[in-house]
Amino acid sequence: MAWEVLSIIGTIAFAVSGAIVAMEEEYDLFGVYLLGIVTAFGGGAIRNLLIGVPVSALWEQEMMFQIALFAITAVFLFPLKLLKHWNRWGKFFDAIGLSAFAIQGALFAVHLGLPISATVVAAVLTGSGGGIVRDVLAGRKPLVLKNEVYAVWAAIAGLVIGFDLATDDISLYILFVLMTVLRVVSYLYNWRLPFRSLLETEKAD
Template identity: 50%
Template sequence: MPYELLNVIAVSAFAFSGAIVALSERYDIFGTFILGIATAFAGGIIRNIALDVPVVHVWEQGYLFYVALITISIVYIFPKNWVMFWDRWNIYLDAVGLSAFALQGAVFAIGNGFPLGGVIFSAILTGVGGGVTRDVLAQRRPMVLHQEIYAVWALASGLLVGVGVIQIDSGVQTYALFILIMGCRVLSYHLGWHLRFRDLYRL
């Protein structure tokens, strides 16, 4: 049950984020839905391809597909002056999706019997895949390549789950990790934490 709810949260957050970016870039209704759906589901598809497991197509996502469609539809009917407001707050939506999907990716890898390396790899791909796809399709520089610490938080989620620090059958620990990773991502954004060696050298 915790992971079902996290899936809903992640899909909603990334679908919302993708739709907001599409509208801020003046995409039409078709482009808005395509970008919103791609943001919500690309991470899982990229992960499955990379791990050589069967790909669950977008139209086979069940109720999650309808969650994404409803979310995008709500965003599309927003008053247009709300779009730029939400675009400025997109970092928070992205943090929610990153944290929830990274955790989902780690659990997916464990369920399929992957070792620690596979769990971490799955968490990273699932967590950052949607955001990278969104930014590339919107012709923006992907956050993972130039902004504050980003993929490291997905890696941390996979590591904590993979080594057993977080028990995946515990709802309390699951949500605690979700909030922790989300908070770390937001904190790294506001404090401007980077992994650039020249910044470490200056310290």
């Protein structure tokens, strides 16, 4: 049951995220639908490529495509006055999608009997892959490549599931809520990973 619920939550969250970014970039109607669909299913496609599952398996998710199309349509028809608050809620939707799809990707890898390293990779790619494709197509720097704490939460979810620390539906839901909260807290308080900049060195020279 948790698998289906998390799939629906992640699909809606990332479809909405992609549609909003497309509208911010002033894409036309086709661009809004395209970016919404790519964001919702891009992570799963990348994951399938790397763990040996045919990408064509995505086309078997007819219900998920219908859900994504409905979510994108709803966002496109939403009153513009309310959409102006997206800057406040945008990262929240992204956090939900990251958490739901990271757990789903890890569960997928475990179901295939893959090692824990593959489980972590599947969690990270499924959780952040769609967002990466969305940002690249929108001409933005992907969040996962910045020094912001983002994909780390997906990797942690992969470890938790890979070590069988969350196996039943209740524990998976708790993990989902915990991951979402941690992601929200990390961007609210501007948590950063260590990084080094070459720009300061160039300026000094």
